Amino acid sequence: MMEETLLNAAEAFALPYYQEPARAYHNTAHVRSMLEALEVRGVLTVPLALAVWGHDLIYDARAGDNEERSAAAFDRWLASREAASGLRAEVRALILATKHVAPPATRAAALLVDADLAILGASPANFAAYDAAIRQEYSHVPALLYRGGRKRVLRGFLDRDRIYTTPEFAALEEQARANLSGAVGRR
8 A cells, every 4th residue: 555655646746747848758648658568568566667757757858867867856755755765776776777878787677668668669650759759859959960869869779689678578679670760761
């Protein structure tokens, strides 16, 4: 029961952040999609659910430290709820794994990263909507610079041996590669 109370409180705390008007993709729908992706695969745990709520708490398309700031803000909130230090450390590490700069260090981190990247393996229409929403979040970047930068980001995922590292998300690999290849080819 205490876990359910903490999760409900986390949602109430995080919702105002995810409902900020500048968020075209990194919003409540993204969070709920990640939670559902983990739930339907039978792998959603309390630390993962908390990390999902906290991972994009702070989102500024102009900043390069969103995950660090999100982890710190969410950790302060967890501390205010008197969450156990072990849980706080686990959630913080999970949030930082969503920087996507290094292979996930734990199975839980791999599941969270795969859930965060599940949109890459969505239907072509949903992927296109995601791609358009990301462009909207980066509307401050001139088109030419955006195209080059976005192509590098997408190519980075495409160049990996595997986009999804857990068996639970492996079925998305083929569609993700098709979506990414198409997007890279259009840029």
